[in-house]
Amino acid sequence: MGRKKIEIRKIEKKSSLKVTFSKRRTGLFKKANELCVLCSAEATVIVFSPGGRAFVFGHPTADAVIDRFLGRDTDTSSRVVVPAEQVVHGQVQRQYLEAVGRAEVREEGGFWWDAPIENMGLNELEQSREMTLMMMMVMESESGAGPSSTTMVEYAAPPQEYNSSAVLHARDLAAHSHSQTAPQGFDFGFGFDEPRF
Amino acid sequence: MGRKKIEIRKIEKKSSLKVTFSKRRTGLFKKANELCVLCSAEATVIVFSPGGRAFVFGHPTADAVIDRFLGRDTDTSSRVVVPAEQVVHGQVQRQYLEAVGRAEVREEGGFWWDAPIENMGLNELEQSREMTLMMMMVMESESGAGPSSTTMVEYAAPPQEYNSSAVLHARDLAAHSHSQTAPQGFDFGFGFDEPRF
DNA sequence: AGGACTATCTATAAGAA
């Protein structure tokens, strides 16, 4: 899709690889976003660069999950990469967080699934339990149990390299939703009698 | 990208939505795959259709994780959607599972991370712990600790609607790898002294 | 690292099988 056709095989040239990784990662997230909006689907994408940095598109839940495994505290931030606008379409509420520089922002209402994310200071076992719950919530949110929120976040890979002065956490961003109330049940546009897809 | 430009907003026409979802999901997975191969990156994509069915592209780990949350046993199968070929590129070994009808296949060597996946019959808490470990392994595998395997799998959404006669689990498929031994460390083509990406 | 700029290549909307 460029000046020249390329084979799909590892790019050996270091500089090209970086550029391509960046461009295609952005493209992948954009595609994921379009799929979500067009089809009222729920997509979560996690990409690890060869250097070990995690880039995430998806639920704030995935957001928190990654944080945990990077050994971060909730107040530790990660750099927001994408959403320049927030959109709410159809009956499945969907919102995009918008980066607002380093401004401090608090959520207006917050989602029902945000609560457990804020519980810090758990022991290892409890954290595991919590993650399980979070994962389940991801699944449940799709079942029509709650609103849906999508965001794209870039995570600095090694905690020790974390630079708090240049990053912003998704959870600290304002959620410019038109409505944060849970929709009264989803209308997917087709019945459940039919074979699901 | 078709005969006509479309707005990125919820498709109301039921039939169009289905077709678009299917096409774009496939396209998204393809893009994820290309990103992985081109850049030695590690991508995991989970898409929930509006009907609640989960489609996954990524590690067999993600595979197992999803299984767990769908309340399935390891021996429960899911339908393989994609990989028509297996590929091994560069120094980061990457392999694609190939669907072989309903034939029963066993892994030749299996990966180091497959072991915990086979441990069934755990209590809820242990399962959580296990999942935690699996998630961590996903992270670690990117750090150069082990080989990398990618597969695309479609999961029937509700366990109760699971139809064992028409599906095939990725873990039951033959891994046509040229080599299943762990690579002697990864060469990402650039040093770690430099800023990671 | 990200943008900007094209020439090209690729994904896909529509429609029909």
Added chain:
DNA sequence: TTTCTTATAGATAGTCC
């Protein structure tokens, strides 16, 4: 609902900032 076809919209390789 997977496939094929074709016209187009969109993504991106190469290159310069």
